[in-house]
Amino acid sequence: MKLEEAKKKLEQFGQEHVLKYYDELSEAQKEALLDQIDQTDFAILENCKNLGKGGERGEFAPLAAMQLSEIEAKKDEFTKIGIETIKAGKVAAVLLAGGMGTRLGSDNPKGMYNIGITKTVYIFQRIIENLLDTVNQADGSYIHLFIMTSEKNNDATVAFFKENNYFGYPEEKITFFKQDMAPASDYDGKVYMEAKDRISTSPNGNAGWFSSMLKAGLDETLHKEGIEWIDIFAVDNVLQRIADPCFVGATVASKVEVGAKVVRKNAPDEKVGVMCLEDGKPSIVEYYELSQEMMDAKDANGDPAYNYGVILNYMFNEAALERIASKQLPLHVVEKKIGHIDENGNEVKPESPNGCKFEQLVLDMIHELDSCLPYEVVREKEFAPIKNKTGVDSVESARELCKKNGIEL
Numbered sequence: 001m002k003l004e005e006a007k008k009k010l011e012q013f014g015q016e017h018v019l020k021y022y023d024e025l026s027e028a029q030k031e032a033l034l035d036q037i038d039q040t041d042f043a044i045l046e047n048c049k050n051l052g053k054g055g056e057r058g059e060f061a062p063l064a065a066m067q068l069s070e071i072e073a074k075k076d077e078f079t080k081i082g083i084e085t086i087k088a089g090k091v092a093a094v095l096l097a098g099g100m101g102t103r104l105g106s107d108n109p110k111g112m113y114n115i116g117i118t119k120t121v122y123i124f125q126r127i128i129e130n131l132l133d134t135v136n137q138a139d140g141s142y143i144h145l146f147i148m149t150s151e152k153n154n155d156a157t158v159a160f161f162k163e164n165n166y167f168g169y170p171e172e173k174i175t176f177f178k179q180d181m182a183p184a185s186d187y188d189g190k191v192y193m194e195a196k197d198r199i200s201t202s203p204n205g206n207a208g209w210f211s212s213m214l215k216a217g218l219d220e221t222l223h224k225e226g227i228e229w230i231d232i233f234a235v236d237n238v239l240q241r242i243a244d245p246c247f248v249g250a251t252v253a254s255k256v257e258v259g260a261k262v263v264r265k266n267a268p269d270e271k272v273g274v275m276c277l278e279d280g281k282p283s284i285v286e287y288y289e290l291s292q293e294m295m296d297a298k299d300a301n302g303d304p305a306y307n308y309g310v311i312l313n314y315m316f317n318e319a320a321l322e323r324i325a326s327k328q329l330p331l332h333v334v335e336k337k338i339g340h341i342d343e344n345g346n347e348v349k350p351e352s353p354n355g356c357k358f359e360q361l362v363l364d365m366i367h368e369l370d371s372c373l374p375y376e377v378v379r380e381k382e383f384a385p386i387k388n389k390t391g392v393d394s395v396e397s398a399r400e401l402c403k404k405n406g407i408e409l
């Protein structure tokens with residue numbers, strides 16, 4: 001992009017400050033900044049006025065989950081189907097590791113965090129150990145693991161896996177890909193500058209994973225390998241079962257487009273997104289959108305009708321994902337800490353949220369699909385998320401849960 005064109009584009013969106021330091025930059029920096037301006041979608045910044053406002057929602061109705069008792073009764077049947085599907089090479093896994101992990105506050109990618117007490121146990125290591133449990137159950141059939149990073153953490157993540165010999169997983173069964181980025185702004189929608197030659201950006205949300213895979217040409221790999229099911233999961237749940245054969249089997253046998261691992265809520269007002277139907281399609285209602293009436297609603301057995309929270313572990317049908325790939329997902333505005341330079345060009349690392357990031361979320365992908373199986377798992381056995389350093393959903397609470405499950409740290 002030429003300077004004149006960049007000026008015009010910035011003017012159109014009220015972002016002229018992006019070129020404030022242009023004259024001080026080297027030729028290479030100038031070129032890089034013009035390129036970034038060219039590639040940036042400034043139109044999304046307008047959405048910052050929607051911060052704190054939920055989008056329009058449709059009509060909610062309960063969606064029954066497959067409960068533990070039913071899963072237990074059909075465990076052998078489901079596990080057999082799951083193992084056959086894995087052995088046939090039809091299952092892949094996608095680790096969502098593109099997030100910035102700002103709440104944990106480490107400078108490294110979250111997966112590099114050492115949660116060990118008496119020995120070193122990295123989060124990435126725990127994930128590979130969990131995946132290897134499935135591989136062993138499937139008699140050594142390795143599952144292709146795709147790892148989504150972002151331009152901010154890709155090099156560190158790739159180098160870390162290499163240094164650690166991929167934690168014993170075959171290198172050729174791991175593929176890294178980068179997710180897209182979105183600009184980050186102050187509360188008035190003015191983009192922050194990360195440096196004099198760079199607009200502040202952040203990963204575009206955890207729904208970016210499939211479109212970013214397609215962009216990286218990985219659909220070819222999926223087709224070549226005959227992958228029909230993709231288990232996606234968050235980097236920070238150190239207890240989760242990955243491509244768990246029983247879950248794979250239940251999803252396949254139920255002939256749904258996506259299976260969703262869920263946990264029973266521990267209180268009607270627990271702060272967790274709940275699986276439901278919205279205008280007849282699978283969806284997730286956020287805790288703050290649950291009315292008293294919905295909290296009090298009961299199913300045919302007298303149990304709460306909106307009772308199963310999602311834990312970001314989904315088994316997607318690949319063909320269904322391709323069908324919805326061109327759908328434009330809603331943009332969510334989230335308030336976060338955004339590093340930037342101030343008006344004097346000095347670097348600022350904010351202690352508290354100072355602006356908006358724009359993200360697409362997996363829950364909106366679910367809503368595009370026609371059918372979903374909420375599949376109950378035992379919270380204490382499969383859900384130990386690490387979001388914070390201490391307190392709720394922290395390194396401390398995850399260590400405690402690992403201990404309860406006999407995992408040495």
Ligand code: UTP
Nearest residue numbers: 096097098099100101102103203205206234235
């Ligand atoms: P979170 O929203 O909990 O993670 O995402 P975060 O954004 O890294 O954390 P904070 O809010 O800054 O502390 C849940 C999962 O989705 C991934 C994260 O890496 C995590 O596994 N994620 C999130 C992405 O892969 N890309 C994104 O753009 C956002």
